Amino acid sequence: MKKVFVKSYGCQMNVYDAERMADMLTTEGYAETKAMEEADLVILNTCHIREKAAEKVYSELGRVRELKKERQTHGQETKIVVAGCVAQAEGKEILRRAPAVDVVVGPQNYHNLPELLRKARSERVVDTEFPIEDKFDHLPKPSKAMIRNRGVSSFLTIQEGCDKFCTFCVVPYTRGAEVSRSVSKIVDEALRLADAGVRELTLIGQNVNAYHGEGPDGSIWSLGKLLHRLAEIPGIARLRYTTSHPRDMDDELIAAHRDLPALMPYLHLPVQSGSNRILDEMNRKHTGDEYRRLIERIRKAQANLALSSDFIVGFPGETDAEFEDTMRLVADVGFASSFSFKYSPRPGTPAAEMGLQVPEAVKAERLARLQNLLETQRQAFNRGTVGQTLDVLLEKPGRHPGQMAGKSPYLQAVQIETDCHHIGDIVTVRITQAGSNSLFGEVVKPGNQAAA
């Protein structure tokens, strides 16, 4: 049996895509391996969102090329595939710069991999066209055993692409225009996952709350309505969604945070900056105060909300005072977790052409200050859960024998002293301690058992 090694970089969409590629190649007679050295097929599923993404891929390809040569001396062939957003952005350039690469395939085309690999026996191939057909229709369904292997919490892609064109972002170029999958296809996939033992679904998409898929009645469904439908599926106890845009938080979605017990009290809602001028330059189409008011409305619907965000410091032209606006917004709103980055110019995006790029040292200093504040807030949030009783979904064995590890409703990792429960159970836990990266707790009530 031939072996395939998939290395994925970047966001959850890439994790999901990497799994789909692995599913598909299993039906083509490949077994997945975690060791690149023994792989007959190496796939790098790349990310283009920040930093010198393309350069990193080229240097990784240098290493894979050495491996290919080494295996060749033992008479073993290795095919190399570059997939994902760098593949989409660089296309043919990859074949020119990396002679060892056999196939370049964009995120919309990986369902063609079997055919591309057949072609690659005699020539090097690139497939980065945006196809008309839906790649998900062409992907094989993973077996129950494969789903189970991946755990009780699963990603499910419900939309792809983005029409927002934030001036710093490559996504609208690499992933294309916003496309939503139909409700029936999403429900079918969710039913299959639930049937294999999945308890938690995280609905994913580049701009997931812009979801507007065709419903079974022919009308267009919003994310709020879709969440209600998915909450009815037996076995599915928890729902989450990521990543969202503030402009697409509609009333129905906010109401779902109040009305749907399965919808976890956690929201990743990137704000990027607290300065109105920078938000405008970023083309975010909202102000800092609009974001504050929106969060107030969502917290009215779900008082326990754990809020998470992305931030960019050092966007072109950002002054000290404008950076302070971001610090103030963070202090006003309060975040349970977050991701923050130095602005990095992405070729082809409007912001990369803007004057007044902020010096690296200034970006570094701002990032350190922001991360300090965000880390203080994260720890305060975690400490605030000590003494509370929370439902924990058990996901895997814990760090030590007699322990299990799971997630709280707020997406915190929790270590629990227990050996009489199963993966997939949701147990009620009293949180006893907050460590730097996980909480510790004891079971007070077995709670909701997973189906055997």
Ligand code: 5AD
């Ligand atoms: N520079 C820095 N951060 C960026 N992000 C997207 N593009 C850039 C860029 N050019 C960040 C944003 C986004 C997250 C996924 O990555 O904060 O929300």
Ligand code: SF4
């Ligand atoms: Fe990029 Fe998100 Fe803005 Fe879309 S909404 S352009 S994915 S940052």
